[in-house]
Amino acid sequence: MMPTRASRVQLAVVLLLLLVLHFYLRPRLWSSRVSPDFMFVGLMLFAMRSSPGAGAVAGFLVGLATDALTPARFGAGMLAHTVVGYLGSWGRSVFFAENAIVNAAFVAAGLWVRDLLVLVASGGGERSFLAELTLYSPLEALTTGLFALVFLVVFREWFSIRLDA
Amino acid sequence: MASASERSYTRRDTVLFLACLCLSLVALVSPKSWGFGLADSLRETVLGPLVWLQARAEEGRTSRVRLRAITAQRDSTSYLAQGIPSLLAENERLRQLLLLSHRLSNPYVAAEVLHQAQATDGRTLLLSVGSQQGVSVFDPVVAPEGLIGVLLTVGRRTSVVMTWAHPEFRVSAFTVRGNAAGVVAPATSATDPEGALEFRGVAYRDSVPVGTVVLSSGLGGVYPKGIPVGTVTGLVREQAGWERVYRLRPMANPGSAAHVLVLVSSSGRDLAAAFPSDSALEARRLDSIAGVRRADSLAQAAREAKSRRADSVAAAARDTTRPKLPRRPVHPDSAARPKPSPAPAAAAPAPAAPKDSAR
Numbered sequence: 001m002m003p004t005r006a007s008r009v010q011l012a013v014v015l016l017l018l019l020v021l022h023f024y025l026r027p028r029l030w031s032s033r034v035s036p037d038f039m040f041v042g043l044m045l046f047a048m049r050s051s052p053g054a055g056a057v058a059g060f061l062v063g064l065a066t067d068a069l070t071p072a073r074f075g076a077g078m079l080a081h082t083v084v085g086y087l088g089s090w091g092r093s094v095f096f097a098e099n100a101i102v103n104a105a106f107v108a109a110g111l112w113v114r115d116l117l118v119l120v121a122s123g124g125g126e127r128s129f130l131a132e133l134t135l136y137s138p139l140e141a142l143t144t145g146l147f148a149l150v151f152l153v154v155f156r157e158w159f160s161i162r163l164d165a
Numbered sequence: 166m167a168s169a170s171e172r173s174y175t176r177r178d179t180v181l182f183l184a185c186l187c188l189s190l191v192a193l194v195s196p197k198s199w200g201f202g203l204a205d206s207l208r209e210t211v212l213g214p215l216v217w218l219q220a221r222a223e224e225g226r227t228s229r230v231r232l233r234a235i236t237a238q239r240d241s242t243s244y245l246a247q248g249i250p251s252l253l254a255e256n257e258r259l260r261q262l263l264l265l266s267h268r269l270s271n272p273y274v275a276a277e278v279l280h281q282a283q284a285t286d287g288r289t290l291l292l293s294v295g296s297q298q299g300v301s302v303f304d305p306v307v308a309p310e311g312l313i314g315v316l317l318t319v320g321r322r323t324s325v326v327m328t329w330a331h332p333e334f335r336v337s338a339f340t341v342r343g344n345a346a347g348v349v350a351p352a353t354s355a356t357d358p359e360g361a362l363e364f365r366g367v368a369y370r371d372s373v374p375v376g377t378v379v380l381s382s383g384l385g386g387v388y389p390k391g392i393p394v395g396t397v398t399g400l401v402r403e404q405a406g407w408e409r410v411y412r413l414r415p416m417a418n419p420g421s422a423a424h425v426l427v428l429v430s431s432s433g434r435d436l437a438a439a440f441p442s443d444s445a446l447e448a449r450r451l452d453s454i455a456g457v458r459r460a461d462s463l464a465q466a467a468r469e470a471k472s473r474r475a476d477s478v479a480a481a482a483r484d485t486t487r488p489k490l491p492r493r494p495v496h497p498d499s500a501a502r503p504k505p506s507p508a509p510a511a512a513a514p515a516p517a518a519p520k521d522s523a524r
Binding site: 019020023024025026027028051052053054056057059060063064065067068069073074075076078079082083086089090121 | 177179180182185186188189190195204211212219221225229
């Protein structure tokens with residue numbers, strides 16, 4: 001079933017809200033390294049409701065924006081987000097149900113995979129690699145997953161989310 | 166919105182994925198300058214609004230941090246400033262002024278002294294109150310220590326005080342014990358220290374000891390009774406045996422006054438209770454000590470009389486309980502002897518009698 005015009009508008013509004021949160025609220029929160037990645041939540045929400053190709057394109061665009069804003073290694077963000085967007089859309093169509101907790105866990109796992117891919121593609125020291133993957137990335141994945149859970153509960157009508165297990 | 170089961174995994178999605186993946190890998194392996202250039206152009210164009218939004222957010226966060234830092238610095242500065250002696254003195258003066266305002270029974274208007282950088286500042290003061298605040302000409306102006314002066318002119322928002330240092334200043338006064346009266350005026354003698362007052366017109370028969378506080382008497386209708394004017398520091402001169410002039414150390418210093426009280430409609434009142442000066446307290450204490458001493462002297466006299474009486478009684482008791490001397494043996498023929506005549510008998514030693522019995 002093709003998404004209706006109303007659902008597309010709702011998704012656009014949600015993505016815009018997440019974009020504003022990412023660029024306006026996130027800098028005001030505590031340590032930005034463990035703050036929720038609102039833009040990644042938007043990417044996953046989009047990817048989980050789109051085809052894998054659209055998810056990959058969306059991931060590519062988000063990665064392009066990320067690389068443009070944090071040009072540590074141009075292309076790493078694009079690669080990671082493209083893979084995660086594609087896998088998110090493909091994996092959800094295969095494995096996941098319309099459950100808020102499962103969706104939130106999926107977002108958290110996707111963020112950790114994204115960080116893993118970015119770190120691998122960017123290179124760097126082994127010490128920072130381990131610290132990122134074992135400390136900062138799980139914390140960021142946790143906060144992002146919790147935010148995604150709250151967000152899905154608040155907008156459950158728009159995303160057709162079931163709250164029962 | 167399409168459900169998961171309704172979505173299809175198509176060849177088109179694979180192509181899109183591979184295309185994006187290839188572009189990403191190209192970007193990854195491309196020269197850094199290309200990547201930086203593309204990132205710059207994206208930041209300047211498409212991502213410009215987002216960068217602007219983030220800049221505002223960062224600015225807000227840093228502003229908040231700066232505000233906290235500035236607040237902390239301000240608090241620290243305020244804390245340190247409280248230890249500055251001049252501020253401590255001003256706080257003490259304000260506390261005294263507050264206490265005075267509580268003690269005053271008549272209406273008053275608090276005013277700030279606007280000191281001017283002139284040599285005559287101190288003779289006249291500019292106050293921050295005027296007729297709008299309800300003050301009028303000839304209202305007395307006081308500080309916590311005592312009299313400052315009287316309002317000379319009153320504008321709408323400001324007024325001018327003629328202080329006691331002004332050559333035309335006069336106030337009818339009397340000593341705190343009430344035994345001498347006169348007029349207080351600025352010292353005119355060249356030998357007197359600057360800023361001194363004179364207590365003139367004191368009757369020659371009235372002697373005022375050094376340290377006595379002189380208060381306004383309330384005569385004349387301008388100054389209420391009981392405002393401390395000065396403390397006697399010595400005798401200036403005596404005139405022809407009918408007048409003494411004493412030197413006074415003023416109670417209040419107009420040059421250092423920062424806040425004063427303007428007494429409104431205060432004529433005919435007694436404000437002595439509002440100015441419990443040290444000298445007055447000392448006088449009361451001396452009176453009290455003198456009273457105690459008087460009482461002590463009476464008690465001492467009573468004690469001495471009592472002890473004297475006790476001594477005499479004890480002495481009398483000692484004499485009466487003293488063992489009597491054995492009588493001389495009577496000769497057998499003494500009876501045969503002719504009795505002595507009264508005259509020789511009077512000359513004979515009398516038997517021991519109590520010495521202090523008559524006492």
